[in-house]
Amino acid sequence: MRPHDADAFRHALRLARQRTGVRCVFGGEVGDGTLRLTEFTGTLTDSMSGLRVGPGRGLGGYVLTHQRPLAVNDYVPATSITHDYDNPVRQEGIRAIVAAPVTVRSGVRGVLYAAVRDAAPLGERATAALMEAARRLAGELAVRDEVDRRVRLLEAAAEAPPQAPPSPGLDALRDLHAELRGIAHEIEDTALRDRLRHACDRFLRAETAPDGERPEAGPAGRPRLSARELDVLSYVALGCTNAEAAQYLCLEPETVKAYLRSATRKLGVHSRHHAVAAARRHGLLP
Structure with missing residues (x-):
């Protein structure tokens, strides 16, 4: 059986933390059209653990729907997103956040986030680094998908x-x-x-x-x-x-x-x- 892709997400977050210089990074996979946050590095609480983010809702939902990155300098008062998830974000104490989609074959398979606890722009360097981590993860998932497809062909030929x-x-x-x-x-x-x-x-x-x-x-x-x-x-x-x-x-x-x-x-x-x-x-x- 194919190994769980959570290991690939964890590796991508470690890379994102290293490349962005941001201590708090997190993300998760998309299943049945919903994003579920499961992987965290540098968080102080478990307020967002297992949080399900629907399409178009909050920052992650925007990224999921529009398939492009988005940043907010101060999450709670931001006018570019909905505020379905303000409570868990407040509990964690994060304010400036950038999110990037993990896009494989025109579909979003996950979202990666980088966040800080003050209302200051994360900057182009951090955004670019997060996007690069998301692209590398998308490439790894695409390889795994192709391997699965070809293994099924071989197994069918063998049987x-x-x-x-x-x-x-x-x-x-x-x-x-x-x-x-x-x-x-x-x-x-x-x-x-x-x-x-x-x-x-x-x-x-x-x-x-x-x-x-x-x-x-x-x-x-x-x-x-x-x-x-x-x-x-x-x-x-x-x-x-x-x-x-x-x-x-x-x-x-x-x-x-x-x-x-x-x-x-x-x-x-x-x-x-x-x-x-x-x-x-x-x-x-x-």
């Missing part, structure tokens, strides 16, 4: 009944497998990365080998290739040059060459093409 002759879409599945291995390397979340690689392994166990044969899975004679060696081989299998594989995997061409050389040695062959064939024979590649 589908075997077909003979081989599907004409095998090349597309091999391309998807290579791309997913490349994405997995870039993911910082260990659980999500392991889940993606596990899905790749499930895909390999499906009956997708040529002529309707299941790839050999004999563990006794199977070479042990590292994750990066398999990453490189998966792109070589698509016909990529070392330079192209390096670009996809964010590596140096010489590094790709070294991984490829190590893989061919472990597979007991002497060329990149024989390495791909051997890896498929051992069930290491689709």
Whole structure:
């Protein structure tokens, strides 16, 4: 299962606090059209904990509806927002606040806030830093969404009944497998990365080998290739040059060459093409 996105929000708030220089930062995710404040750093009370903010209501509701940041120099008397949440804001003692939307594919997935306890503008620097933290978080959520989508494709392919002759879409599945291995390397979340690689392994166990044969899975004679060696081989299998594989995997061409050389040695062959064939024979590649 996909890990809860709260960890990504907490990381974004730590980054926002560091970059803005503002001690009080908080935010939360949007679900069923409503923003729920769940993550806080630098607050003094729990007055806003779990607060649900409706579209168009208060500062967060404005940001949720209009999908753009907004700042107020003094929250309670501000005329640009509604005042549904004045009491919890008063209890926390914050006055100047800026809020930024976390926008993924034209939809707001959350809102980040930075606040101070005096009626003084937070300034362009703090606003820009908060917006950058929101953009980085949006990028992380987009990657997680795409990984989820592709994992579902792989899982569906692995669970589908075997077909003979081989599907004409095998090349597309091999391309998807290579791309997913490349994405997995870039993911910082260990659980999500392991889940993606596990899905790749499930895909390999499906009956997708040529002529309707299941790839050999004999563990006794199977070479042990590292994750990066398999990453490189998966792109070589698509016909990529070392330079192209390096670009996809964010590596140096010489590094790709070294991984490829190590893989061919472990597979007991002497060329990149024989390495791909051997890896498929051992069930290491689709």
